[in-house]
Amino acid sequence: MRQSKLFTKTQKTVSAGETSKNAQLLTRGGFIYKNSAGIYTYLPLGWRVIEKLSNIIREEMNAIGSVEMFMPALVSKEYLQATDRWDKGVGFKVVSQTDLDKLQAPIRQLADKLQEEYVLGWTHEEVITVIASNYVNSYRDLPFFTYQIQTKFRNEKRPKSGLLRGREFMMKDLYSFHTDQKDLECFYEVVKFAYLRIFERCGLEALYTLAAGGDFTEDYTHEFQVLAEVGEDSILYCNKCKYAENKEVSKLKTGDKCKECNGKMQSANSIEVGNIFPLGTKYSKALNLKYKDEDGNEKQVVMGSYGIGLGRLMATIVEKYNDDKGIIWPSSVAPFGMHLLSLDKNKDADKIYQTLIEKGVQVLYDDRDVSVGEKFADADLIGISMRAVVSEKSLKKGGVEIKMRDSDKEEIIKIDDLSK
């Protein structure tokens, strides 16, 4: 893509309210735009990163046999009332148009007109459970696993830290349905490893951390925590085997011996990039999701749910991979495979760009009529893993000058030797 066609621009400053590294760098680089508190637009560069993350997640979700679907954001009152989550405080209520500003009549009218019909889904346990009850009859229909990648909403009183805690965010949520607890536990382990693969492919080391159930279950759950100063969570983890517990549930303290090995527990801030919940029968009971076992007896379906926030994942990567010049994307999630910079006005850069496109390389081509210094600074800020400079000097040597974003080494590589 030609950078001149990208309507966004890098910027030197951001509003004083954006104190987190991820919000600052992603805003300055033209990845995101803040519309309101906790509400962001993914600009074209940011959307490409989200797509890279989605693809990694889809590949790993499909690999464990789950199928993609898409549930609505508007969730009717009766769904949430069935599980006593209608008034949990976390959801945005949606009303029909009330013409509030125009109301002159007694205020009572307002209450009559006010019909809170929906909540904006911040999770979809109720919805998927009701859907499942339409299709599940027998043990032969189980287990099954289904996921979606979709916008979620939370009525956060104090959204903060850029994409880490927002009011509207993109999430992958997976739900699993089983005949019994044992089958759930098996799949739970399968998801655990799929999640660890996802985070690893995104360049993150995530610690599998024992945690509390929150609104979702009365049982234990697990979180995937990435160590980071900006993180809102506090965990204790073993310096040796990485066994970890969220401080909310941990009885251990810094310096204690690890439960799993002879390592010592350390304390740190961390970001929760994913979580997995063994829901048990909480939702199947509330919403009457049953199956007939081999003997014809009716039983409750046993469920699990598993989430990854995509915007938060993107933010966490930026928090971990940056320097004073900008972002340093791991190549697996960079918006483009290569940033091609043309320094002198020559037609060769255009030709090289065309050649690379034909080879299937995803190239961001800085064809703008701006100074060399600005091009270099923007390339560092945007942070695409591989930078390729076309200049008279490089052309004399028969190629382009390649520099990786995380290295100072530059080398001339012949065009023909550049592949995907």
Next chain:
Amino acid sequence: MRQSKLFTKTQKTVSAGETSKNAQLLTRGGFIYKNSAGIYTYLPLGWRVIEKLSNIIREEMNAIGSVEMFMPALVSKEYLQATDRWDKGVGFKVVSQTDLDKLQAPIRQLADKLQEEYVLGWTHEEVITVIASNYVNSYRDLPFFTYQIQTKFRNEKRPKSGLLRGREFMMKDLYSFHTDQKDLECFYEVVKFAYLRIFERCGLEALYTLAAGGDFTEDYTHEFQVLAEVGEDSILYCNKCKYAENKEVSKLKTGDKCKECNGKMQSANSIEVGNIFPLGTKYSKALNLKYKDEDGNEKQVVMGSYGIGLGRLMATIVEKYNDDKGIIWPSSVAPFGMHLLSLDKNKDADKIYQTLIEKGVQVLYDDRDVSVGEKFADADLIGISMRAVVSEKSLKKGGVEIKMRDSDKEEIIKIDDLSK
């Protein structure tokens, strides 16, 4: 994909409220699930069709030089107030949690607590205009074109006709930004042809129809109308050159001579599958989007917006392509390239399935332990273009029995000859 792993099932009946063909067949086939009035889930089969439509739309949008992005659904009050669309009646208002049920104190408290902060975006002109004003300074920054594929919301009082008129729906919206009206008009023509290509690739003949501006503009606009009895629109169109006008704006009547040729105008119901709006400076004026021209004079940016509803597109295809047995998807948008049915219990079907997967064919493999009749009936209902039957008979002849959904002809084809 193995059909046994698809958690949905076909069903013989649907609720009496679903009177439209698209809702009936898509529900019975397991493509969609109705959560509430006008609110549907895309089940795995339906989601695959949406992905096919998205890919066609993305290819055509990228081909005309527009870039993808993603804007939030929560749109703050001030955006819509600037263009006088906050109280237009079409939007769902979103409030913070009000704990309405718990209120015992004077009703006045309710009003104080009630803060309508957002509307759920039913379109994004305001949002994109504000974003653009952050990046546009000079004529050199124009033109540019950007689009998103995303969920939209409309507070429809009477949602009806399945996916044709819902409260929550998926839409592609494209916005264009220009220095002047002439440049907009040029691009408007470019989009017109891109849209006609999109509909053609989806198997639909869409008529480019003169229409009214609605809330969007005071100018003329154009709609893309597909003739269909169930459609809510009424148009007049030429039986010869297909020139068309929406009856809302047309001064012509049935039998009149066409404006463009010597054909005659006919009357018909139709479904609006897309629309394009020359917005002019309505939004750039209201939200102060300006640029400096070559002489340094400040001018308003000229805008256009262009929409396609993906769910509605899917519904329209079903309305046009069905028979008494079920859906007949055009192959370009079918959820799978092939429906493989194993009639006898033999291991060869499994092997053939594996071979096809390795060849890159998208196969739905009916490996279920159900009757032959049920498999054939489900295949007809689901409506994948190509059906391949593996039976002892077909294996004796060295292949699978191929039948296209829209034909009665069956023929044996060797496995090696089956390609994408």
